[in-house]
Amino acid sequence: MNHVIFAPIVLPLITAILLMLLAGRRRLIRSISLLSATALVGVTACLLMLASDGEIRLYAPGNWAPPFGIILVLDRLSAMMLMVTAVLAFFSLAYAVRGHDAPGDRLHGMVHFLLVGVNGAFLTGDLFNLFVFFEILLISSYGLLLHGRGVERARSGLHYVIVNLIGSALFLMGVSALYGITGSLNMADLGDKMAKLDPADAPLAATAGILLLVVFGLKAAMAPFYFWLPRAYAAASAPVAAMFAIMTKVGVYSIIRVYTQIFGDNAETLANFAWFWLWPIALVTLVMGLLGALSARELRVQIAYLVIVSVGTLLAGIALNREAGLAASLYYLVHSTLICGAMFLLADLILRQRGELLDHIAEGPRLRQSALLGVLFFIGAVAVAGLPPFSGFIGKLLLLNAAGANDDALVLWLIVLGGSLLTLIALSRSGSMFFWQTKDKIATAPAADLGALLAVIGLFCCVGAVTVLANPVLDYTQAVARQLLEPGAYLQAVQQFRVR
């Protein structure tokens, strides 16, 4: 067993506990927090190299053999997700340590607890543990969302918490129904049991599967379960909103994992039943997100709707259930997570220079650093909308290419290309209001902090790197897709796993 696999859970956990104990010593907390995030980037890069050889590595924290013991599984997909999370966390925390973690110093500890939950969810090979890690990431996200004061935060926090508690109840029902049918909770073993399922039990298993789809859809903010997202993300503080860009992707990841591993090609009567539902839902999510982005009155709400648009695009690619579609979606996932995080941070820099207007899309004073922020906003808008030369364009191009040539593809082409146009219109509306249609008076706000600016620029550079290194990244995501669509290897790895 390779103990590095456990590190992405243990490292943030120890850091979080340490940071909680150090309450009050702000400078120390900030340095430890950033240091730990840097170390996490290193660890996940190491895991990414490890996983890139295609072998599926297992780790049994309690030293009990699967299917009864709890296992962590490191394959290409989880390594990739861990890496994206670590990079996003590093830049969010780098932004936060520049005085944007007010009030107090609790934010850092909670971010690291969130990382425990997110990393655990990406690593676990056990459905019930997925639930437990979901709860860890949710309770820290509740804390993060409500961190600081504000009426709007209390209101959107209440919605967010209630919606997610209902989701947790449904998750438990789905998981325990699957256990009741198959007597297993291990994902690989469940996939094996699904292949040998008694046809009489199939409707019940399908019900459990749909319940899980609802739960993951709630986390991923797919239609019609996205109403909690715009308010919550717009009310959160900037580093938190940027971190939350990965949260919807946890839902997307769970959908990919569960419906390729448990209800994948092998699952006899239930093989790939989820894609039938996912396809129309993905398209509706896309359209609703676009309408929201067009009608948003604040920049942060607009970006939150663009997160929903990216989820719709991702789900559409996954629902194609082809290797090419999955690979394109995973590429787009990396791009959209990083760019949405960057846009939330940038929105915070912009609104700090607009006085009382904040990010309200209306005529206001001229920004102090209009040129610099304007250029960044322009780059961000082009990347989010999926125009060349950035990675969003490559992702969308691959997605449209993967759709093939049929009626479904025609609908996808229309919505995705129209969506790019509408995203651009929405962002140019807010951008021109912020940077061009301004009063002569310059806002009295201080210039943006250099460290915070560098954090935003760093995230943009990561998006740039995903663009420039598109070929190796794509090779990797294609390998991920191949591995996912052959659940046999995963099952074999679990069956042959022996604890010492």
Add this chain to the structure above:
Amino acid sequence: MEVLVAVVIAVLVSCGVYLLLRARTFPVILGLTLISYAVNLFIFVMGRLRSGAPAVIGSSDTYADPIPQALVLTAIVIGFAMTAFLLVLSLRARAELGNDHVDGGAAIGEKPAKPVRPLEEDEV
């Protein structure tokens, strides 16, 4: 026996859903609590109903499935913590919003909420 338990779960869930759809935070929390009771019962029942069977192999002729019992313990603990958190949150929302409406009283026709202002470093 199975039918009775199924009916109990169904009644708990339907009462929970009814309460969830209420407009005030307290009934909503009660609804969530009822639903989590139903879910706990459901998990427990998924190990099949059997009386007089301990969850230990070898201590008697029959034994009960121990895994759902472990799962339900975890679910109870998590559900308990989440309910406690939600209670505190709804008290805070009541204090900040001035009412206990789940939408914070901002019903149709009212002005939309103002964007949230970020706090400065030394502001508490």
